[in-house]
Amino acid sequence: MAITQAMSRENTKIGALAPLVGYHLRRASSAFAVDFAAAMEGTGIRQVPFGIIAVVAGSPGINQGAVGRVLGIKRANMVSLINELVDMGLVDRTVDETDRRAFALTLTPAGTAMLEDCLARIDAHERRMLASFSDDEKALLLDMLRRIEKARVIPLS
Amino acid sequence: MAITQAMSRENTKIGALAPLVGYHLRRASSAFAVDFAAAMEGTGIRQVPFGIIAVVAGSPGINQGAVGRVLGIKRANMVSLINELVDMGLVDRTVDETDRRAFALTLTPAGTAMLEDCLARIDAHERRMLASFSDDEKALLLDMLRRIEKARVIPLS
DNA sequence: TATTGTTATACTCTATAACTATA
DNA sequence: TATAGTTATAGAGTATAACAATA
Numbered sequence: 001m002a003i004t005q006a007m008s009r010e011n012t013k014i015g016a017l018a019p020l021v022g023y024h025l026r027r028a029s030s031a032f033a034v035d036f037a038a039a040m041e042g043t044g045i046r047q048v049p050f051g052i053i054a055v056v057a058g059s060p061g062i063n064q065g066a067v068g069r070v071l072g073i074k075r076a077n078m079v080s081l082i083n084e085l086v087d088m089g090l091v092d093r094t095v096d097e098t099d100r101r102a103f104a105l106t107l108t109p110a111g112t113a114m115l116e117d118c119l120a121r122i123d124a125h126e127r128r129m130l131a132s133f134s135d136d137e138k139a140l141l142l143d144m145l146r147r148i149e150k151a152r153v154i155p156l157s
Numbered sequence: 158m159a160i161t162q163a164m165s166r167e168n169t170k171i172g173a174l175a176p177l178v179g180y181h182l183r184r185a186s187s188a189f190a191v192d193f194a195a196a197m198e199g200t201g202i203r204q205v206p207f208g209i210i211a212v213v214a215g216s217p218g219i220n221q222g223a224v225g226r227v228l229g230i231k232r233a234n235m236v237s238l239i240n241e242l243v244d245m246g247l248v249d250r251t252v253d254e255t256d257r258r259a260f261a262l263t264l265t266p267a268g269t270a271m272l273e274d275c276l277a278r279i280d281a282h283e284r285r286m287l288a289s290f291s292d293d294e295k296a297l298l299l300d301m302l303r304r305i306e307k308a309r310v311i312p313l314s
Numbered sequence: 315t316a317t318t319g320t321t322a323t324a325c326t327c328t329a330t331a332a333c334t335a336t337a
Numbered sequence: 338t339a340t341a342g343t344t345a346t347a348g349a350g351t352a353t354a355a356c357a358a359t360a
Contacts, residue, residue, distance in 0.1 A: 013212065013215050013216045013227065014208075014211065014212060014215065014227060014228075015211045015212055015214055015215020015216070016211040016214065016215065016272070016276060017208060017211045017212070019299070020279065020283060021189070021283055021286070021287060021295065021298060021299060021302070022186075022189040022190075022193055022204075022279070022282070022283060022286070023208065024299060024302035024303060024306065025182065025185055025186040025189055025302060026186050026189070026190070026204065027229065027302070027306045028182055028186075028302040028305040028306050029179075029182040029183050029185075029186040030229065031305055031306050031308060032178070032179040032182055032183070032305070033179075033183070035308075036179055046349080047179075047183065048349085048350075051171075051174060051180065054171065054172045054173040054174045055170065055171060055172055055174070057172055057173065058170050058171065058172020058173065059170050059172070063318075063319090064318075064319070065317080065318060065319075070170065070171060071171075072184065072187065073350090073351085074351070074352070074353090075317095075318075075319065075320085076319085076320075076321080076322090076351095076352085076353080076354095077350075077351065077352085078319085079319070079320060079321085096318095099317090099318080099359080099360070100318095100358085100359060100360085101317070101318040101319070101358065101359045101360070102317090102318055102319080102359095103318085103319080115173070119173060122177065122179070125179070126177060126178055126179060128308070129178070129179070129305060129308045130178060130305070130308070131308065132304055132308070133301070133304075137301065138178065140297070140301075141178060141298075141301050142176070142178060142181060144290070144294065144297075144298050145178070145181035145182060145184070145185040146181060147289055147290075148185040148188055148189070148286060148287070149181065149184045149185050149188050151188060151192075151285070151286045151287070151288065151289070203326075203327095205326080205327070220341070220342090221341075221342070222340080222341055222342075230327090230328085231328070231329070231330090232340095232341075232342065232343085233328095233329080233330080233331095233342090233343075233344080233345095234327075234328065234329085235342085236342070236343060236344080253341095256336080256337075256340090256341080257335085257336060257337085257341095258334095258335065258336045258337070258340065258341040258342070259336090259340090259341055259342080260341080260342075
């Protein structure tokens with residue numbers, strides 16, 4: 001049987017999914033995730049741990065629960081994520097003397113260096129994924145995505 | 158210690174994540190997923206199985222592998238997803254007589270009814286999530302998301 | 315009583331490798 | 338030899354419930 005070009009492209013018949021923003025958000029996010037993983041190769045850093053590193057860098061001394069609330073990660077799931085970053089020597093975890101239930105999180109020098117390396121890789125990754133976007137389009141997209149994030153109160157912890 | 162309003166809102170200090178399209182895509186997609194799940198309550202249908210139902214409806218007789226390629230789902234992972242839909246009585250799976258290795262997938266009458274019910278729920282869900290968006294903005298967003306999906310060739314099967 | 319962190323557990327989605335049966 | 342489907346398995350992400358220590 002001859003393989004036509006239309007067939008080899010699988011013809012993209014997504015039926016009722018075509019007009020759904022939710023579907024295309026999911027696929028676009030997935031495409032970003034695949035390229036993100038490729039961009040991070042060799043660092044051992046994934047999307048979620050990178051988010052934690054960025055938040056800790058932005059608010060040194062922040063505790064686990066607060067990081068989770070900012071990123072939409074449940075307390076229970078923060079534990080192993082922070083353990084991983086501490087084990088990698090990227091995050092320092094000390095008892096918060098103003099609230100001895102909590103841990104104060106900061107980046108180690110290695111954590112700061114890792115953040116810088118990741119940010120350089122992510123800059124290239126974002127340029128790659130958005131090569132066809134003008135600066136105005138990129139700003140418009142960011143604004144729309146932020147509006148969607150706020151459209152529903154994300155349940156936390 | 159007094160809790161200020163800024164503190165209770167957690168102050169949204171996402172640091173280096175703020176300008177990253179990949180981060181906001183992920184959070185926006187997640188917000189859609191949460192509201193999607195709420196919208197589907199009682200149907201037993203999740204995002205991925207809904208995608209399969211929609212693709213089968215759009216291409217009756219399509220086989221598992223083709224559905225997977227359209228949706229970015231690996232062959233191995235299609236098996237249990239199709240089993241689930243067959244067990245729910247929504248999808249009919251018969252041997253494709255033109256290629257006896259493959260299964261021809263079609264929706265049962267119950268599957269067609271489920272699709273209609275889901276589409277009505279999803280219509281309300283999308284309107285809810287995009288309440289602040291004009292028709293032009295929505296079209297612009299869809300166009301941008303489709304461009305991102307194509308920015309990287311998604312590896313399939 | 316409420317909150318921080320913890321453990322245990324489960325479900326969904328995704329990934330790879332090896333197998334069978336057909337083509 | 339390539340492809341359709343299958344099985345087994347593993348890693349991530351996310352969800353809930355119950356507990357100890359501290360506020």
